[in-house]
Structure formats: C-alpha cells, structure tokens
Amino acid sequence: MATDRTTITANLKTLVRRGLVRIQGDAQDRRIRRVMLSDEGHTLLGEAYPLWQRAQDALGQQLGKIDQDAFRAAVNALSA
Template sequence: MSNVPEPFATTLHIRDHCLCLATQQAARALSRRFDEVFRPLGLTSGQFSLLNSLNRPAPPTVGQVAETLAMDRSTVTANLKPLERSGVVISTVDPDDRRGRRVALTAVGRDLLAKATPIWVETHRTVEAELETGGGDRVRGDLRRLLGR
C-alpha cells in the first residue's frame, strides 16, 4: 500500500465518469427541486415519497415501507416520527405480529397527499420534458436494472 496520493488526473477522471457520483448529484438536485415545490405544504420530497408508499388498501408494515423505499427500517421509523407528531400518519401494533408496526395515513395525511400529488405531477412532467426524448423511461429502466428489478 502506497502513501502517495492518486494523481489529480485520476480525481478528475472519477469526477467526470463515476456513475455513483453522478447519480448522487442528480438525486440531490431533484430532491431540492421537489422540496421547493412542496415547501408551501410543509412537506419535503422524502416525506412525499413516504406518504405515497403508505397509500395502499391496507396499512403496510414498517418493513414493507422500507423495502418500497430501499431504506432500512430504523431510517423509516425516524422519518415517520415527525409525520406522526403532526397527525399525518398513525402507527399501530401489527395484529399479525405484535413485535411489528403498521403505518397508515390519517385523514389529514390523505388530504396532504391529495394536495401534493398534482404538484408532483406538474413538476415531474417538467423534469421529464427536460430530458431527451424517451429519457424518463430510459433512465427509470436503467436505474431499475441497477436495482436488480
């Protein structure tokens, strides 16, 4: 193992070619964009995704939400706490497994999601319009392949 740092040219190459870095940068830029449009509702892009993952016929378990969002359970639980405090979601003991929890939207949460969804639709349409023709489908397909889906 060498104590000599990599040449700066390697750093520039990684900066310009790293798919992980480019994906992280794009994700941050998209999150900021959606955070801005959701701000009047007091909602973040992450919270919108979380609320949307709860919009199911039956309340999901925390594990099911974690799987949907590709997050670990402890992160989902931490992100649910402020939404519970604000009355947007409710968490109950899972009747099928008393060790687990199920999470559901409250009436306030359903109303908030109903207000946020048209904002998402319009912003998402604008974002996709900025991509090359077919870009949205191509990007989603490529990302799903990387996820193994």
C-alpha cells in the same frame, strides 16, 4: 426502498408527531405494525400529488426524446 430501519423510524416519528400518519399494532402478532395515513395525511397527499405530477411532466419535457425509463433506471442504479 434502500433506507435503513433507523432512518425510517425517525421519519415516521416526525410524521406521527405532525398528525399525518398513525401506527397501529396488529392484534394477533405484536411484531407487526401498520402505518396508515391520517385524514390530514390524506388531505396533504391530495394537495401534493398534482404538484409532484407537474414536476414529473416538466422533467419529461426537459429530457425530451431520451429514453426516460432508461434514465430513471440509471439514476436508481447510482443511488443504490
């Protein structure tokens, strides 16, 4: 994932405030933090996934016969 640390931190703070994730320190190594979905986060992910899948399917239909893996690789290369 090509995202800098400050962006990840800011996004995680928002998700924590909304109760969608929780951050837990490691008992043996204080430098390690584990990010976990809360119950509400799991519920929201379950609701969002079918919508994401429909969008992926619609994109596949729009792209038609072109090599979709090559297309996605090209898009990823542009954003790197």
